[in-house]
Amino acid sequence: MVKKPTPDASRRSEKSRRAIYEAALALVAENGYPRTTIEGIAARAGVGKQTIYRWWTSKADVLLDAFLDLAEQGARQSGEEPGEAAEVHGGIPDTGDLAADLKAVLRATVDGLLDPKFEAPSRALAAEGLVNEQLSRELVARLLEPQLQLYVHRLRSAQESGAVRPDIDPRIALELFVSPVAQRWLQHTGPLTYAYTDTLVDYALYGLAPR
Amino acid sequence: MVKKPTPDASRRSEKSRRAIYEAALALVAENGYPRTTIEGIAARAGVGKQTIYRWWTSKADVLLDAFLDLAEQGARQSGEEPGEAAEVHGGIPDTGDLAADLKAVLRATVDGLLDPKFEAPSRALAAEGLVNEQLSRELVARLLEPQLQLYVHRLRSAQESGAVRPDIDPRIALELFVSPVAQRWLQHTGPLTYAYTDTLVDYALYGLAPR
Numbered sequence: 001m002v003k004k005p006t007p008d009a010s011r012r013s014e015k016s017r018r019a020i021y022e023a024a025l026a027l028v029a030e031n032g033y034p035r036t037t038i039e040g041i042a043a044r045a046g047v048g049k050q051t052i053y054r055w056w057t058s059k060a061d062v063l064l065d066a067f068l069d070l071a072e073q074g075a076r077q078s079g080e081e082p083g084e085a086a087e088v089h090g091g092i093p094d095t096g097d098l099a100a101d102l103k104a105v106l107r108a109t110v111d112g113l114l115d116p117k118f119e120a121p122s123r124a125l126a127a128e129g130l131v132n133e134q135l136s137r138e139l140v141a142r143l144l145e146p147q148l149q150l151y152v153h154r155l156r157s158a159q160e161s162g163a164v165r166p167d168i169d170p171r172i173a174l175e176l177f178v179s180p181v182a183q184r185w186l187q188h189t190g191p192l193t194y195a196y197t198d199t200l201v202d203y204a205l206y207g208l209a210p211r
Numbered sequence: 212m213v214k215k216p217t218p219d220a221s222r223r224s225e226k227s228r229r230a231i232y233e234a235a236l237a238l239v240a241e242n243g244y245p246r247t248t249i250e251g252i253a254a255r256a257g258v259g260k261q262t263i264y265r266w267w268t269s270k271a272d273v274l275l276d277a278f279l280d281l282a283e284q285g286a287r288q289s290g291e292e293p294g295e296a297a298e299v300h301g302g303i304p305d306t307g308d309l310a311a312d313l314k315a316v317l318r319a320t321v322d323g324l325l326d327p328k329f330e331a332p333s334r335a336l337a338a339e340g341l342v343n344e345q346l347s348r349e350l351v352a353r354l355l356e357p358q359l360q361l362y363v364h365r366l367r368s369a370q371e372s373g374a375v376r377p378d379i380d381p382r383i384a385l386e387l388f389v390s391p392v393a394q395r396w397l398q399h400t401g402p403l404t405y406a407y408t409d410t411l412v413d414y415a416l417y418g419l420a421p422r
Contacts, residue, residue, distance in 0.1 A: 032342065034243075127341035129398060130334045131243065136399045144400060155419075164419045171401075172391075172410055173419050179394040180386035186397055187340060188347045189355060190382075199383055207418025208366075208375045208384050 019045040020052060021066035028063060029120035033128035033135075038062070060135050063125060064142050070118065071143070092154040098163045099201055101154065106181060106197035113185045113192065126186060148174060164205075176204035230256040231263060232277035239274060240331035244339035244346075249273070271346050274336060275353050281329065282354070303365040309374045310412055312365065317392060317408035324396050324403065337397060359385060375416075387415035 023044035027036045038059050042049045056062045093101050112118060129136035148171070155170035164173070177200040184190045234255035238247045249270050253260045267273045304312050323329060340347035359382070366381035375384070388411040395401045 032245075123341045126398070127338040130338035130341070133399060140398065140400055144398065148400070162421065165421050168414065168419050169410065172407065173414055175391035175394065176387045176411070176414055176419070180383075180390040182398070183386065183390040183393045187337070187351065187355065187393070188344060189351055189359070196383065199380070200387070203379065203384055203387055203418075204415070205418055205420045207414075207416055207420075207422075208379050208387070209416045209418075210373065210376050211418075211422055 016047050016051055020047060020062065021069050024062050024066045025070065025121040028124040032124050060138060064138060067143055092150050094154060094157055098158045099205055102177060102201045103198050106177060106201065107194050109181060110192045110194065110197060148178065151178065177201050227258050227262055231258060231273065232280050235273050235277045236332040239335045243335050271349060275349060278354055303361050305365060305368055309369045310416055313388060313412045314409050317388060317412065318405050320392060321403045321405065321408055359389065362389065388412050
């Protein structure tokens with residue numbers, strides 16, 4: 001017989017889970033991925049190691065869930081106010097004006113990337129992904145690719161309405177405006193401003209060659 | 212009076228310098244940036260620590276020079292054969308066909324990024340750049356930006372010939388095809404093939420919207 005958790009137990013679990021996520025994100029931001037351990041996360045969260053191993057099998061597992069939770073929190077928060085950030089997680093708006101919709105989402109992405117709560121742990125995880133291909137592939141599958149698929153969806157709808165050429169591959173096309181933002185953030189190759197992301201969208205849609 | 216080095220002494224210096232570069236690149240690839248030390252580089256290169264401090268002030272300094280040297284070696288090697296890689300370092304060809312010139316350079320870039328001699332140390336350095344903004348800014352200033360300026364130069368020439376609209380900012384425009392390659396390499400978000408880089412150039416030049 002499976003014991004059903006009492007409401008109190010489930011509240012306690014939820015509180016532990018949140019403490020574990022916060023400890024994991026703080027430790028990876030402060031010490032980097034290699035020096036973050038399950039033991040350290042447990043100690044900082046004030047739970048036993050076994051509590052962590054009951055829910056996760058590795059520190060990569062805990063960290064990926066902590067990031068997914070952070071993204072969902074961001075989506076929930078911005079869903080309560082009519083901010084643009086909601087769209088990044090909840091789907092890309094389709095007002096019929098593709099350029100305007102993409103510009104709004106990229107501006108929200110810039111805000112998210114420069115949010116200090118997000119930036120330090122994200123950099124630590126991305127840095128480990130560079131030299132740890134397995135972690136990188138999990139990051140892509142669970143975090144990055146689902147976000148990129150929102151652009152694929154919006155570009156497909158633009159192909160149906162005639163705003164994007166039918167022979168374009170949306171999965172590659174989105175990289176023309178998403179990857180420049182990613183590279184500036186990853187490598188500090190230039191400032192991330194709204195004027196910059198607006199320009200990327202215009203260049204990608206209308207091309208560099210004269211029309 | 213300054214002592215002029217004898218030819219023998221200068222050959223010995225050149226040999227030490229090369230050994231130091233090779234040791235630095237190997238150690239950063241094997242152990243990562245934080246665990247690479249001047250002492251370790253000296254030991255592996257078979258030179259005294261003072262030999263390193265005579266030429267450089269920090270390990271970041273040695274590593275950046277080692278990378279510049281690697282890039283120059285690549286340029287020299289490919290300059291001897293009629294390969295495309297020569298163009299990446301020596302400037303971007305200007306045959307009058309912008310699409311063809313950009314495609315050739317990006318294909319060579321893909322070859323360079325996937326070269327095992329280059330890949331492991333580059334990943335280690337890029338990973339450190341993610342969490343070490345000062346190193347990242349030196350990397351950009353000394354390695355990345357000079358390469359990006361070759362594209363700026365080629366795009367300006369295309370603006371003069373009418374192949375690129377005069378109101379385009381070349382420094383942003385180049386990111387439409389360079390950054391997607393960088394992101395796929397940095398984050399494993401997709402395969403790096405010639406078909407892919409060719410497509411990026413076509414999309415960037417002609418845009419996603421119907422003409």
